Amino acid sequence: MNWIDILLLAAVAAGVAAALRKCVSDRKNGKSCCGDCSSCKGCK
Amino acid sequence: MDIYMDHRRSVTIMTLKDIKIGETAKVEKLCGEGALRQHFLDMGVLPGTEMTVVKYAPMGDPVELRLHGYELTLRLADAEKIEVTKVDKASVKEDRKSGKKKVAHPGLGEGGKFHPKGSGKALPDDTVLTFALIGNQNCGKTTLFNRLTGSKQHVGNFPGVTVDRKDGAIKGYPNTLITDLPGIYSMSPYTSEEIVSRNFVLNDKPHAIINIIDATNIERNLYLTMQLLEMDIPMVVALNMMDELTSNGGSVDINAMEMLLGVPVVPISAAKNSGIDELVEHALHVAKYQEKPLYQDFCGKTANGGAVHRCIHSMEHLIEDHAELSGLPLRFAASKVIEGDPLILKQLSIDRNEEELVEHIVLQLEKERGLDRSAAIADMRFSFILRLCAQAVTKPKESKEHIRSRRIDTFLTGKYTAIPAFIGIMALVFWLTFNVIGALLQGLCEKGVDALTDATDKALTNANVNTAIHSLVIDGIFAGIGSVISFLPVIVTLFFFLSLLEDSGYIARVAFFMDKILRKIGLSGRSIVPMLIGFGCSVPAIMATRTLPSERDRRMTILLTPFMSCTAKLPIYAFFVSTFFPGHGALIMIGLYLLGILTGIIVALVYKSTLFRGEPVPFVMELPNYRMPSAGNVVQLLWEKAKDFLQRAFSVILIATVVVWFLQSFDTHLNMVSDAEDSILAGAASLFEPLMEPLGLGDWRIIVSLFSGFMAKESVVSTMEILFGDDIKMYMSSLAAGSMLVFSLLYTPCVAAIASVKRELGKKWALVVVMWQCVIAWVAAFAVRLIGILIGVG
Numbered sequence: 001m002n003w004i005d006i007l008l009l010a011a012v013a014a015g016v017a018a019a020l021r022k023c024v025s026d027r028k029n030g031k032s033c034c035g036d037c038s039s040c041k042g043c044k
Numbered sequence: 045m046d047i048y049m050d051h052r053r054s055v056t057i058m059t060l061k062d063i064k065i066g067e068t069a070k071v072e073k074l075c076g077e078g079a080l081r082q083h084f085l086d087m088g089v090l091p092g093t094e095m096t097v098v099k100y101a102p103m104g105d106p107v108e109l110r111l112h113g114y115e116l117t118l119r120l121a122d123a124e125k126i127e128v129t130k131v132d133k134a135s136v137k138e139d140r141k142s143g144k145k146k147v148a149h150p151g152l153g154e155g156g157k158f159h160p161k162g163s164g165k166a167l168p169d170d171t172v173l174t175f176a177l178i179g180n181q182n183c184g185k186t187t188l189f190n191r192l193t194g195s196k197q198h199v200g201n202f203p204g205v206t207v208d209r210k211d212g213a214i215k216g217y218p219n220t221l222i223t224d225l226p227g228i229y230s231m232s233p234y235t236s237e238e239i240v241s242r243n244f245v246l247n248d249k250p251h252a253i254i255n256i257i258d259a260t261n262i263e264r265n266l267y268l269t270m271q272l273l274e275m276d277i278p279m280v281v282a283l284n285m286m287d288e289l290t291s292n293g294g295s296v297d298i299n300a301m302e303m304l305l306g307v308p309v310v311p312i313s314a315a316k317n318s319g320i321d322e323l324v325e326h327a328l329h330v331a332k333y334q335e336k337p338l339y340q341d342f343c344g345k346t347a348n349g350g351a352v353h354r355c356i357h358s359m360e361h362l363i364e365d366h367a368e369l370s371g372l373p374l375r376f377a378a379s380k381v382i383e384g385d386p387l388i389l390k391q392l393s394i395d396r397n398e399e400e401l402v403e404h405i406v407l408q409l410e411k412e413r414g415l416d417r418s419a420a421i422a423d424m425r426f427s428f429i430l431r432l433c434a435q436a437v438t439k440p441k442e443s444k445e446h447i448r449s450r451r452i453d454t455f456l457t458g459k460y461t462a463i464p465a466f467i468g469i470m471a472l473v474f475w476l477t478f479n480v481i482g483a484l485l486q487g488l489c490e491k492g493v494d495a496l497t498d499a500t501d502k503a504l505t506n507a508n509v510n511t512a513i514h515s516l517v518i519d520g521i522f523a524g525i526g527s528v529i530s531f532l533p534v535i536v537t538l539f540f541f542l543s544l545l546e547d548s549g550y551i552a553r554v555a556f557f558m559d560k561i562l563r564k565i566g567l568s569g570r571s572i573v574p575m576l577i578g579f580g581c582s583v584p585a586i587m588a589t590r591t592l593p594s595e596r597d598r599r600m601t602i603l604l605t606p607f608m609s610c611t612a613k614l615p616i617y618a619f620f621v622s623t624f625f626p627g628h629g630a631l632i633m634i635g636l637y638l639l640g641i642l643t644g645i646i647v648a649l650v651y652k653s654t655l656f657r658g659e660p661v662p663f664v665m666e667l668p669n670y671r672m673p674s675a676g677n678v679v680q681l682l683w684e685k686a687k688d689f690l691q692r693a694f695s696v697i698l699i700a701t702v703v704v705w706f707l708q709s710f711d712t713h714l715n716m717v718s719d720a721e722d723s724i725l726a727g728a729a730s731l732f733e734p735l736m737e738p739l740g741l742g743d744w745r746i747i748v749s750l751f752s753g754f755m756a757k758e759s760v761v762s763t764m765e766i767l768f769g770d771d772i773k774m775y776m777s778s779l780a781a782g783s784m785l786v787f788s789l790l791y792t793p794c795v796a797a798i799a800s801v802k803r804e805l806g807k808k809w810a811l812v813v814v815m816w817q818c819v820i821a822w823v824a825a826f827a828v829r830l831i832g833i834l835i836g837v838g
Contacts, residue, residue: 002508004508004509005510005513008504008509008517012513012517012521015698016699016702019695019696020699022695023696023699
């Protein structure tokens with residue numbers, strides 16, 4: 001593994017972690033949602 | 045009911061159903077009972093009210109009426125319950141004269157004469173001032189809410205866009221909290237929204253109410269105001285759409301209106317952002333100093349012999365202690381007890397002896413007034429409103445917007461043109477989306493994604509990146525997310541057209557003329573609104589069913605909405621069409637949409653004769669004027685959709701693609717596999733192969749893709765792209781592709797939609813929807829395969 005491999009892997013891991021965090025926070029806020037917040041009238 | 049002669053008065057009594065287009069009739073008696081009757085009264089259908097028949101829906105039912113300056117639609121079966129006498133055309137005249145005299149400005153809500161600044165019981169400075177924004181449906185509440193808070197809630201042009209409360213702070217005043225409540229016509233518990241709004245005011249006790257009124261339809265809007273005044277909470281009236289009123293020759297004497305209502309009245313135009321600052325100023329003042337309405341007593345001691353006056357006041361004395369104990373405003377509770385509101389009666393918990401007293405008092409009212417209890421109270425309110433309008437309002441001539449709407453309606457809701465126009469409009473929307481605009485933009489998007497993938501691929505190859513990481517980036521993330529992103533333009537384009545239809549006011553018309561057809565499958569015309577939204581996304585569609593006043597209709601509509609193919613399924617259709625059936629895009633897409641609708645109809649008929657027996661809810665709805673969709677509103681909606689789609693692509697779908705890539709690249713010992721057939725994923729999915737084999741979908745990769753679709757429908761395509769690469773045609777026949785399309789159309793909705801079903805109907809129903817739809821999808825896909833084999837395809 002060279003440094004580019006490590007960098008790429010870290011980037012993917014960070015991306016997945018951020019995505020997971022968003023999914024979890026959406027769920028916590030009750031927005032288990034399609035994110036369609038404009039017409040969804042509040043996923044509560 | 046037959047037409048008969050009232051010999052005492054020498055008039056012919058008939059029902060509203062017998063009145064022809066253009067004729068005017070005066071209501072003599074409102075038959076029927078219960079919540080619907082109360083709703084009619086709240087909408088202004090009172091003995092003595094004159095109503096003109098505007099038109100009948102293309103199939104002869106429902107009927108559109110004009111009363112109190114607005115249009116109301118109702119079914120013939122309900123029109124039959126209204127006894128009327130014909131009114132000679134010559135006697136029908138519009139009262140546009142204004143016999144007003146100068147009235148001093150009462151200075152309410154601004155430290156004026158009645159409430160000098162600082163004289164009230166001011167709330168502590170650190171109090172978060174809470175406001176309820178209440179008004180009739182489609183009077184501009186959400187537009188005003190957006191103006192007040194700076195938020196960007198979606199605004200529509202059909203009654204009932206807001207189905208849930210929304211909170212926000214007033215711009216520049218962080219210590220405030222304003223709640224946008226669903227539009228209601230009265231404080232009677234007719235729909236679940238009315239109960240939501242009423243309970244908010246009664247239980248959350250906001251510091252003040254901002255009551256928004258459509259100034260172009262003042263009579264009916266003031267009916268709710270009258271009831272809000274009874275709540276004994278500081279209030280400001282916002283007279284919205286004043287620009288429209290004045291441009292059509294109407295006007296309102298604001299001082300006189302304030303004087304009569306006893307609360308501040310502020311003329312505004314939420315759409316044009318005028319009068320908002322003044323409204324905020326008044327609202328903050330009445331809330332801070334707790335300046336309650338000056339008057340609640342509108343019954344008039346001498347009006348109609350004073351029967352209503354005496355009844356209300358004796359009722360107030362009788363239930364005073366109960367109202368205090370249960371925390372209900374006295375005047376409101378007294379009116380509701382007279383009307384026989386079951387929820388309030390229960391809350392007051394009056395004893396048997398008092399119940400008998402109530403009955404005696406109300407019977408005396410009915411005897412003296414010559415009207416039943418509910419009609420007497422509604423009549424008292426409307427009588428006051430008429431007096432107020434006579435003194436303070438100069439009615440406008442027919443507005444430009446109304447004339448335009450009438451002209452458009454001769455075609456769009458015409459007897460012979462409505463249905464063909466609807467089919468034509470929907471066909472045009474789909475054609476433009478899938479074959480012209482959306483397809484063109486999609487092609488460009490695909491080219492961009494391909495170019496980026498190639499460039500990254502080359503860069504990674506040149507940089508000698510590890511094979512596994514190279515595969516993760518290119519075969520996993522780029523293939524997965526890239527394939528989904530290329531469908532963004534199609535989805536945004538379809539939402540663009542749906543939002544145009546909604547904003548223009550056309551969808552309300554569709555509900556009007558589709559009512560008779562929908563009734564045949566056990567639904568009401570209002571169910572068409574959630575169903576059309578369902579073509580966009582099932583989640584808001586399921587939420588939108590809250591506007592339906594009957595639980596039976598609501599449940600049935602929720603269960604049928606997932607059959608309306610949502611935009612998230614578009615990538616699946618587009619992927620299979622472009623791979624297996626190029627050149628037949630529109631045909632197959634429209635076919636799939638129609639199949640979804642057809643299946644929905646069949647299922648509805650099954651529900652109608654099994655789970656949901658009985659009659660659909662009565663159709664009582666207001667038809668808004670057509671309006672030009674606001675460019676800002678449409679652009680904002682499209683931006684929201686695009687943002688939402690991209691967020692999903694980079695959250696749920698990113699995770700799904702990485703997980704799928706991992707599971708298909710490694711075996712159970714975490715060794716990278718050269719053939720995906722040996723992967724963890726293949727092993728797990730092969731358990732379901734026997735079940736899917738009869739559909740021609742026994743390949744483990746297809747099964748995995750369908751499973752990923754439960755998370756988000758777009759994932760089906762990204763997963764297939766990862767698992768099959770570009771050579772899907774080698775593994776799948778055209779017939780299997782057809783079977784896959786039908787299965788994808790009908791099988792379980794995504795987890796977000798199921799969560800909405802769970803929220804609305806409970807866990808049991810959510811589970812039923814998942815299982816039931818999978819069974820239906822399996823049967824339909826099997827039928828497609830069987831027919832295909834029989835006719836020798838594939």
